[in-house]
Amino acid sequence: MLEKRKSGNFKILNLGEMAFTRLDSRCLYTLLICMAFGSTLSSNAEINVNAPQDFEIVDPGYLGYLYLQWQRPLSLDNFKECTVEYELKYRNIDSENWKTVITKNLCYKDGFDLNKGVEAKIRTLLPGQCTNGSEVQSSWAEVTYWTSLQGNLGTKIQDMDCIYYNWQDLLCSWKSGMGVHFDTNYNLFYWYEGLHHALQCADYIKVNGKNIGCRFPYLESSDYKDFYICVNGSSESEPIRPSYFIFQLQNIVKPLPPDYLSLIVKSSEDISLKWNMPRGPIPAKCFIYEIKFTEDDTTWVTTTVENEIYIARTSNESKRLCFLVRQKYL
Known part of the structure; x- marks a missing residue:
């Protein structure tokens, strides 16, 4: 074995020491890399976020237009500089499809069919730039909502029909529920965005003193909006099940027939x-x-976008000619 000697400030090692020293440096370097990588994984694994607080469905009395609202989750102090988002899913309970919304707000509004229950769920989302590159999601917070289901199904009105005549006059009519007591009477309420609260029909159509329809007043700024109707009832003998409807007026327009039909041979x-x-x-x-x-x-039928048409008779011996013209709103 070679001896170790000192020469000035240098230390001379033998071959065995040199090999050991190099091996030891490589192991130390590898160990440091492993420790650093392990620390990064541990940091990511510890990041989590809570679901939103106080998630609820609020009915403001708009006959189906509901508020879904919540509060910021707890333990967001470490993410004050991050933009927190929320993933909201909701539907009527018998629907196969969820509606999904990603929002930064703490409230969302939409219309629902209150003849059925409503269910919704929400979770918190933290973006990747706040969590070392990967989005972090909380667990779901869930809530359901039902209106009062008093009264048997048979007490609801039947055959509700609403027509917006010539885009001017809205008229709705219905039939009484099956087997209801003779003292049963129905009332109609309506709301659309722009009204401060739901209104009751002011001009009922009556038969034998019973309400069987409603003539609506002029409806300012009501087109291309969801129009909500509830028809409930009262009876001293039994509770009456309410009925809810949602539609848009431009979809139920029925124009008047053409005027002054003239025929020139x-x-x-x-x-x-x-x-x-x-x-x-x-x-x-x-x-x-x-x-x-x-x-x-x-008989034959044709259509046109003009208000005039030329027709050729098939026979000069025709004994009867008949013309019918009607118009349809596109």
Whole structure:
């Protein structure tokens, strides 16, 4: 074995010591790398976040337009500089599909069919830039909501029908529930965004003193919005189950028939059929017209966007010609 000697400030090692020293340095370096990597994993694994607090569904009395609201979760002090988001899912209980919303707010509003229950769930989301690169999600907070289900199903109104005549006059009608007591009467309430509270029908259609429909007043700024209706009832003999409806007025428009239908026979074969559009707020470009023409025992139907059409008779011997014109809102 070679001896160790000192020369100045240098230490001379033998071959065995040199090999051991190099091996020891590599192991130490590898150990440091492993420790650093292990520390990063441990840091990520410890990051978690709570679900939102006080999650609830609030009914403000708008006949189906509900508020879903919550509070920030606890233990967010370490993430004050982060933008916290919430994933909200909700549906009517018998629906197959959830509606999903990602929001930074603490409240969300939407319409629901209150003939059925409502269920919703929410969780907190922390973005990757706040959690070393991967999004962190909390567990779900869940809530359900039901309106009062008093009264048997048979006490609800039947055959509810609403028509918005010529985009001006809304009329709804219904039939009484099956087997209800003779003293049962129904009341209609409605709401749409822009009203401060739900209103009761002020002009009922009555038969034998019972309400069987409603004529609505002028509905300012009500188009292209969800229109909510509730028809409930009262009876001294039994509770009455309420009925809820949601629709948009432009989808139930029924235009008036054309005005001043005129027929001009230009020759033995050619006939000109012309009519005027009825007065009202609906623009002419929004109509399509259906014409039904019967000649003896032959009938055919055609459509046009114009308010005039030329028709050729198939026979000069025709004994009966009949024309019907109606219009449809596109």
